[in-house]
Amino acid sequence: MLNARERIERQMADPSLVRLHRKLSRLKSTVTMMNTGAHPDDEHNGMLAWLRLGLGMRVVIACSTRGEGGQNALGPERLGALGVIRSRELEEAARVLDADVHWLGHGPVDPVHDFGFSKNGDATFGHWGEDRIVERLVRAYRMERPDIVVPTFLDVPGQHGHHRAMTRAAETAIALAADPKAHPEHLDMGLKPCRVAKFYLPAWSGGGDTYDDEVPPPDATVVVEAEGRDPATGAEYGRIGEWSRYYHASQGMGRWPKQAKKSWPLHLKLSSKRMSPEQSVLDGLPASLAALARTPGIAAKFAEALSAADRAIDVAVWSFPDTKKVGLALLEAAGWLEIAEASANDSFLRAHGHRLARKRREVDAAILDAMGIFERAYADPATIVPGGAAGLVVELGEGAVSRKVDVVPVMPPGISAKLDSTTPTDERAFSLAAAADAPISDVFTPSWSAMGGNGVAHVKVAAQIGERLVTGIFDLEEPFSVAPPHSVSLSPDALIIPLGVTQTEWPISLDVSGEKAPVSFAVPQGWTMKAGDTGWVASLHGAPKPGLVEIEPKIGGRPAIRTTPIAYPHIGRSVFRTPATLKILSLDLKLPEGARVGYVGGGADRVGLWLTRMGLDVTELDAQALAGDLSRFTTIVVGIFTFGLREDLAAARARLHRFVEEGGHLVTLYHRPSDGWDPAATPPRRIEIGSPSVRWRVTDPAAEVTVLESDHVLLKGPNQIGIEDWQGWEKERGLYFPSRWDDAYTPLLSMHDVDEQPLRGALLSGTIGKGRHSHVSLVLHHQMDRLVPGAFRLMANLVQPA
Numbered sequence: 001m002l003n004a005r006e007r008i009e010r011q012m013a014d015p016s017l018v019r020l021h022r023k024l025s026r027l028k029s030t031v032t033m034m035n036t037g038a039h040p041d042d043e044h045n046g047m048l049a050w051l052r053l054g055l056g057m058r059v060v061i062a063c064s065t066r067g068e069g070g071q072n073a074l075g076p077e078r079l080g081a082l083g084v085i086r087s088r089e090l091e092e093a094a095r096v097l098d099a100d101v102h103w104l105g106h107g108p109v110d111p112v113h114d115f116g117f118s119k120n121g122d123a124t125f126g127h128w129g130e131d132r133i134v135e136r137l138v139r140a141y142r143m144e145r146p147d148i149v150v151p152t153f154l155d156v157p158g159q160h161g162h163h164r165a166m167t168r169a170a171e172t173a174i175a176l177a178a179d180p181k182a183h184p185e186h187l188d189m190g191l192k193p194c195r196v197a198k199f200y201l202p203a204w205s206g207g208g209d210t211y212d213d214e215v216p217p218p219d220a221t222v223v224v225e226a227e228g229r230d231p232a233t234g235a236e237y238g239r240i241g242e243w244s245r246y247y248h249a250s251q252g253m254g255r256w257p258k259q260a261k262k263s264w265p266l267h268l269k270l271s272s273k274r275m276s277p278e279q280s281v282l283d284g285l286p287a288s289l290a291a292l293a294r295t296p297g298i299a300a301k302f303a304e305a306l307s308a309a310d311r312a313i314d315v316a317v318w319s320f321p322d323t324k325k326v327g328l329a330l331l332e333a334a335g336w337l338e339i340a341e342a343s344a345n346d347s348f349l350r351a352h353g354h355r356l357a358r359k360r361r362e363v364d365a366a367i368l369d370a371m372g373i374f375e376r377a378y379a380d381p382a383t384i385v386p387g388g389a390a391g392l393v394v395e396l397g398e399g400a401v402s403r404k405v406d407v408v409p410v411m412p413p414g415i416s417a418k419l420d421s422t423t424p425t426d427e428r429a430f431s432l433a434a435a436a437d438a439p440i441s442d443v444f445t446p447s448w449s450a451m452g453g454n455g456v457a458h459v460k461v462a463a464q465i466g467e468r469l470v471t472g473i474f475d476l477e478e479p480f481s482v483a484p485p486h487s488v489s490l491s492p493d494a495l496i497i498p499l500g501v502t503q504t505e506w507p508i509s510l511d512v513s514g515e516k517a518p519v520s521f522a523v524p525q526g527w528t529m530k531a532g533d534t535g536w537v538a539s540l541h542g543a544p545k546p547g548l549v550e551i552e553p554k555i556g557g558r559p560a561i562r563t564t565p566i567a568y569p570h571i572g573r574s575v576f577r578t579p580a581t582l583k584i585l586s587l588d589l590k591l592p593e594g595a596r597v598g599y600v601g602g603g604a605d606r607v608g609l610w611l612t613r614m615g616l617d618v619t620e621l622d623a624q625a626l627a628g629d630l631s632r633f634t635t636i637v638v639g640i641f642t643f644g645l646r647e648d649l650a651a652a653r654a655r656l657h658r659f660v661e662e663g664g665h666l667v668t669l670y671h672r673p674s675d676g677w678d679p680a681a682t683p684p685r686r687i688e689i690g691s692p693s694v695r696w697r698v699t700d701p702a703a704e705v706t707v708l709e710s711d712h713v714l715l716k717g718p719n720q721i722g723i724e725d726w727q728g729w730e731k732e733r734g735l736y737f738p739s740r741w742d743d744a745y746t747p748l749l750s751m752h753d754v755d756e757q758p759l760r761g762a763l764l765s766g767t768i769g770k771g772r773h774s775h776v777s778l779v780l781h782h783q784m785d786r787l788v789p790g791a792f793r794l795m796a797n798l799v800q801p802a
Contacts, residue, residue: 006470017321017369018492021231026653030287030288030291032057032062036062036149044241046261048084050237050238052097052098053230055282064128065113066083067082067114069116073251083444085571088572090247100449111127135183142193149200150266153206153211167201177193196270200268213694221266236260240670242256249570295391302340313333323371332362334364349604373399376395376477377392377459377474392432393507400463408459415432443575455476458474460663481575486561493586494613506537524549544769561579563576588789595635597611597619599619600636614796631662631664634802635800635802638669643675643676643688653681660769662769663769670779671736672689686737690761699732705733717797736777745775763776
């Protein structure tokens with residue numbers, strides 16, 4: 001007998017049968033459930049795997065943010081670019097579950113975005129706007145029409161404020177979604193009031209290394225129990241959930257536990273009907289077409305059509321993997337569903353018409369798959385610019401031969417598609433042309449559907465099968481998009497200029513791909529841009545003035561755009577677009593004399609780059625350099641998470657300790673306990689990272705900072721750190737603070753969030769042997785990315801020789 005891994009490997013070798021089985025399993029249920037969360041990776045993947053693949057429910061994951069304020073364990077992408085990655089990760093995680101995604105937030109410029117950690121819902125609503133997020137949830141309920149809503153976390157102290165806000169908003173939106181007087185503007189969108197039948201809370205705490213719920217969870221009123229294994233893969237549903245979570249790779253998610261999770265206790269908080277003790281979350285719900293056929297007051301002919309459709313679906317499911325028998329049974333089911341829709345009365349259609357309409361779409365999709373009508377579709381190239389051209393190829397399967405099959409490309413505004421009449425019968429080729437004013441495609445799409453139709457372009461396929469016209473929609477293999485006509489890269493894209501500097505010119509490399517048009521610049525007062533021998537030169541006239549200014553390139557008179565390509569194996573290729581600007585920060589910055597810095601990065605921050613731009617002597621340390629002579633450096637800086645990202649660094653711990661003992665200065669930026677941080681072995685002396693981390697962070701970026709050792713060398717020179725250096729911080733002060741440390745270390749700072757006790761682990765430093773070790777839990781890397789002056793002044797102090 002094949003084990004789960006072998007079955008999954010077999011699936012991966014022949015995915016067509018699994019794809020068909022997924023389509024068939026959708027047909028078993030007429031229930032929709034929605035799991036609400038704040039970030040990609042908040043979803044209850046194991047439970048959703050059972051509800052969707054085991055019970056056949058439609059599953060919708062409603063997510064409020066794109067995760068752009070989180071951290072990235074894969075690479076340097078932050079903020080908007082990270083939001084693109086995490087959006088794609090959730091969509092791929094949903095693909096494993098055959099679930100849909102409904103985005104409530106639309107990227108970093110939207111008010112509903114991930115602004116970093118908060119500790120209560122009110123603080124989160126202060127950013128999002130409570131009325132705004134509630135309205136978006138009302139709209140989501142009316143659009144997706146869930147019978148069941150389950151938020152991922154509890155609204156209790158100790159939880160992430162984003163989670164608390166989403167749980168509160170999800171409950172508030174239920175009554176409003178059913179109220180015809182609430183948000184009448186939704187009628188103009190074609191949305192009608194709907195009633196959520198059941199609202200459950202998780203009957204477990206969200207504790208662990210990150211969260212620490214202060215109150216116990218509510219009592220369980222029902223337990224979701226996953227039974228058996230997924231017939232298509234042989235995997236337990238909890239393992240499929242972990243397989244799905246693997247796609248949240250930027251957050252380091254996905255495990256293969258010895259025992260797959262099989263049960264999830266829930267607490268019924270709200271119900272549209274009085275419920276006796278439940279045996280199942282499906283109690284009291286129209287769980288199938290057969291259950292709908294028992295609706296009181298419907299005509300006998302209508303009830304029989306629903307029952308006959310349900311029986312035909314059962315035959316199709318049990319006929320798997322005989323695709324011919326499956327297809328014939330589904331054609332029968334489609335016929336009965338058509339009869340049912342035609343004979344349903346208005347009252348039934350108001351309550352359940354959406355169930356019948358979706359079931360017809362699901363049956364058609366399964367027929368096209370069983371009959372082998374569609375193979376693949378792709379655009380070449382997948383990205384074009386206004387005025388550009390591309391080709392679209394739609395390959396049909398063996399089932400399309402000798403059948404009438406129509407293919408209609410669905411393109412975004414400004415894109416035309418013309419059929420190439422010379423193509424063979426099993427392929428349709430189209431010429432795509434973009435108008436000169438074709439709109440640029442948004443990188444953040446509002447939703448993702450397991451049934452296809454995603455992105456700005458897809459194809460509709462209609463096949464005549466017997467007496468029936470069966471239709472479906474299919475995605476392109478790589479999402480199609482309209483890109484700006486140019487992309488500009490600047491090197492460097494930021495200048496750090498100390499006050500009093502004598503330099504007046506800085507060479508700037510400006511590369512323009514795509515459109516060939518005149519380049520011009522919008523420059524601030526006191527600056528010019530002129531062409532040099534090998535590029536452009538930014539020139540300063542007069543002494544620099546403190547502050548941040550920008551030089552804005554323009555291409556053909558239009559603002560220049562920088563397109564950042566994003567490519568990872570688990571999510572494919574994407575892009576993020578931002579205005580291309582040269583940022584110039586002038587500040588009172590003094591560098592330590594004689595500092596020779598070695599930087600050990602894991603790709604999770606850009607501190608090494610910023611140290612170089614500050615004017616320091618910096619060497620990036622690879623594995624070979626770590627194994628070499630470290631005494632040539634006065635200071636070694638280890639980036640965030642790096643002990644968990646680089647095996648060569650973990651192997652070099654003893655050498656780093658010796659570097660400190662012999663007079664070097666080791667600076668470690670924050671690490672999680674899971675990042676290879678052994679409290680007794682990783683630092684030169686014991687440092688324990690606090691857990692759960694919600695207790696050991698300061699989320700208010702303006703939190704007051706108390707200096708505990710004002711005369712300490714790291715705070716006194718070469719830059720005297722004062723109140724102004726803590727101003728203008730973004731996102732948060734620090735996180736993953738140590739909770740305990742060896743007496744060799746001295747805490748230099750104290751800070752705290754409102755109504756909390758002071759934390760003293762933001763910056764520790766201790767003399768060890770002839771050298772020094774400093775551990776930094778401040779989010780300096782983010783502040784440097786955001787060009788906060790105080791971060792550069794403090795970092796200059798931190799890298800001074802011991």
